[in-house]
Amino acid sequence: MPAVALAVLVIAALNLALAGLIAGHRWRARRRARRHDRLVGRLRRPALEFLADDETTDPPQLDRQELKVFAELLAGYGRVLRGPDRARIVAFAEAEGIVDEQLRRLRSLRAWRRATAAFALGDVGAPGTAPALVARLDDRSPDVRAAACRSLGHLGSVDTVDAVVTAGVSGRVPGAIARLALLDIGPAALTRLLALCEHERPEVRAAAVQLVGLLGDPAVVDAIVGHLADPAAAVRAATAAALGRLGASQERDALVGALADRIPTVRTAAATALGEIGGRRASDALVPMAREDGFEPARAAAEALAHLDPDVVRALAERPGAGPHLREAAGRVAL
Amino acid sequence: MSDSDAPGPAPEGGERPVVLAADDDTDVLELVTFRLERSGYTVLQAHDGEEAWALAREVKPDLAVLDVMMPKLDGFELTRRIRADEATRRIPIILLTARAQDPDVQEGFDAGADDYLRKPFSPQELRSRVQAILGRR
Numbered sequence: 001m002p003a004v005a006l007a008v009l010v011i012a013a014l015n016l017a018l019a020g021l022i023a024g025h026r027w028r029a030r031r032r033a034r035r036h037d038r039l040v041g042r043l044r045r046p047a048l049e050f051l052a053d054d055e056t057t058d059p060p061q062l063d064r065q066e067l068k069v070f071a072e073l074l075a076g077y078g079r080v081l082r083g084p085d086r087a088r089i090v091a092f093a094e095a096e097g098i099v100d101e102q103l104r105r106l107r108s109l110r111a112w113r114r115a116t117a118a119f120a121l122g123d124v125g126a127p128g129t130a131p132a133l134v135a136r137l138d139d140r141s142p143d144v145r146a147a148a149c150r151s152l153g154h155l156g157s158v159d160t161v162d163a164v165v166t167a168g169v170s171g172r173v174p175g176a177i178a179r180l181a182l183l184d185i186g187p188a189a190l191t192r193l194l195a196l197c198e199h200e201r202p203e204v205r206a207a208a209v210q211l212v213g214l215l216g217d218p219a220v221v222d223a224i225v226g227h228l229a230d231p232a233a234a235v236r237a238a239t240a241a242a243l244g245r246l247g248a249s250q251e252r253d254a255l256v257g258a259l260a261d262r263i264p265t266v267r268t269a270a271a272t273a274l275g276e277i278g279g280r281r282a283s284d285a286l287v288p289m290a291r292e293d294g295f296e297p298a299r300a301a302a303e304a305l306a307h308l309d310p311d312v313v314r315a316l317a318e319r320p321g322a323g324p325h326l327r328e329a330a331g332r333v334a335l
Numbered sequence: 336m337s338d339s340d341a342p343g344p345a346p347e348g349g350e351r352p353v354v355l356a357a358d359d360d361t362d363v364l365e366l367v368t369f370r371l372e373r374s375g376y377t378v379l380q381a382h383d384g385e386e387a388w389a390l391a392r393e394v395k396p397d398l399a400v401l402d403v404m405m406p407k408l409d410g411f412e413l414t415r416r417i418r419a420d421e422a423t424r425r426i427p428i429i430l431l432t433a434r435a436q437d438p439d440v441q442e443g444f445d446a447g448a449d450d451y452l453r454k455p456f457s458p459q460e461l462r463s464r465v466q467a468i469l470g471r472r
Contacts, residue, residue: 048369052458076362083457 039069047073050092051085059092071098075123079154086125093124103132111141118144122151130157137167149173153181161185161192169207182211190215194223202232209235213242221248228254233263240266244273252277256285259301267297275304283308287316291323302329351377352469353394357387357413358402358431363454367400367431370458371465384408388416391423398469400461403432403443411446418447427468431456 046060047070062070071093078089093099102124105117118136121129133155136148149167152160161182168178182189193215196208209227212220225248227239240258243251255277258270271289274282283305290301302325306313310333316322317330354376356367361382368378379394381387385407391399399417403410410430417423430443433454443451450464 044365045369048365051366052370052373077366080360080363080366080455081457082455083459085458086455 035065036069039066040073043070043073046070047077050074051077051081051088059096067096071096075120078125079123090124090126094126099124099126099129103129106132106136111139111144114139115141115143115147118147118151122147122154125154127155127157130155130160134160134163137163137172142172145173146177149177149181153184156185156188158185158188158192161189162196165193165196165204165207165211169201169203175207178207179211179214183214187215187217190217190220194220197224197227202230202235205230206232206234206238209238209242213238213245216246218246218248221246221251225251225254228258233261233266236261236263236266237269240269240273244269244276247277249277249279252279252282256281259285259289259297264294264297267293268300271297271300271304275300275307278308283312290316290326290329291321295325298323298325299328302326305329306333351375352397353377353379354465355379355381355387355390355394355396355399355401355426357381357384357399357405357410359383359405360402363402363431366458367461370462371400374462374466376465384410384413388413391417391426392420395423396426398427398429398465400429400431400465401448403430403439411442414443414446414448429461429464429468431461 050059074089078086102117102120105113108114133148133152136144139145149164152164164178164181167173168175193208193212197205199205209224212224224239224242227235230236255270255274259267261267271286286301286305290298290305306329313333314330317327354371356364356378358364359382364380368380371378379390381390384405401410401413414428417426427449429450429452430448431452440451449468452461
């Protein structure tokens with residue numbers, strides 16, 4: 001038999017063997033998935049009953065595979081629960097060694113395994129896992145850092161606020177994920193955030209002020225309004241935006257003053273904030289800005305005016321020298 | 336059964352009050368359904384806003400527990416539709432949502448919700464609020 005024919009036969013046999021291996025692997029995966037689905041279906045009700053029954057302290061007797069699925073179900077529910085039900089899930093996961101296992105996986109060499117563990121720890125919600133998750137904010141994998149940050153939000157620990165803000169500001173975690181985590185921690189994070197508003201790094205101050213605005217507690221207005229005079233423009237802009245979001249009408253004059261800031265982004269934020277707060281003095285200050293300022297501030301002023309009083313914007317747009325932004329805002333009002 | 340899941344008071348005639356639960360998150364829907372059924376309510380499930388709107392018009396439940404961020408029709412818009420329709424406008428509505436910032440809460444009440452519960456939520460609290468609203472009727 002010529003060598004070429006032999007080589008073809010060998011390659012064909014190898015291909016066949018590889019195809020068989022893949023088919024076998026898929027079959028096993030499908031079988032595992034079917035078994036998993038069956039277990040989910042069978043254990044769903046016991047999991048719900050376990051959570052609902054205050055008097056039962058022991059979970060049902062389960063083998064290793066069942067226990068894994070039972071824990072998955074509880075973790076899924078834990079994600080949306082608080083109070084005694086959540087505490088019950090934490091107690092179960094700690095007692096069954098699930099928390100310890102995930103903490104071990106958090107040190108795995110494989111990034112996907114560390115990320116999955118970080119995610120699972122957030123669903124379980126054991127407060128004692130916060131330090132391990134904070135450490136993962138410096139993980140070399142962005143997926144692990146993001147999962148750890150999201151889970152710290154789920155844990156709701158005020159002690160982790162600084163680490164989450166710093167991770168968001170430094171770009172180690174996407175800003176949106178850090179913000180969401182802090183919103184998950186909620187008003188309890190405010191005290192720490194207010195302290196961070198005085199941080200030496202302007203980017204940390206700006207992020208903290210922005211988050212204070214997002215958490216939406218009007219009682220903190222006095223604590224942040226002074227940052228309209230911050231040396232860093234990003235902080236001044238964040239403060240103006242936060243005051244607008246908080247509806248701080250008592251700071252209208254301060255925001256009108258910020259319309260004269262030398263940095264356009266600050267003027268833009270102040271104009272938008274005045275559009276939220278309203279008032280005669282705000283409208284009077286926004287009109288010349290909408291006509292004469294640079295592109296972004298003028299556009300923001302025109303939008304703010306349109307938000308406050310569409311009729312005024314329509315009338316102003318008709319006048320000579322109205323400028324493109326008032327006419328654009330009037331056009332949008334008409335639509 | 337624990338005290339916290341004890342059945343609520345049955346209305347005259349002994350019929351179980353009907354609660355419409357709408358959420359695209361299966362875990363939430365299962366939890367709400369299980370806890371309310373255990374507390375003596377009949378629960379109808381909807382997985383999106385359109386399905387919930389169809390059920391609300393067809394069944395006219397005694398109360399609706401609605402998620403805000405749902406596919407097809409969000410909870411705010413669904414609440415407005417329920418309030419605008421003569422056949423459904425008296426259905427009490429509890430919004431159950433992760434959108435927990437004050438402006439969102441305000442928008443929920445402006446849309447016509449009777450109560451607002453933030454996720455993560457406590458099933459005991461949900462049950463208490465359901466019972467309180469149905470008890471007022």
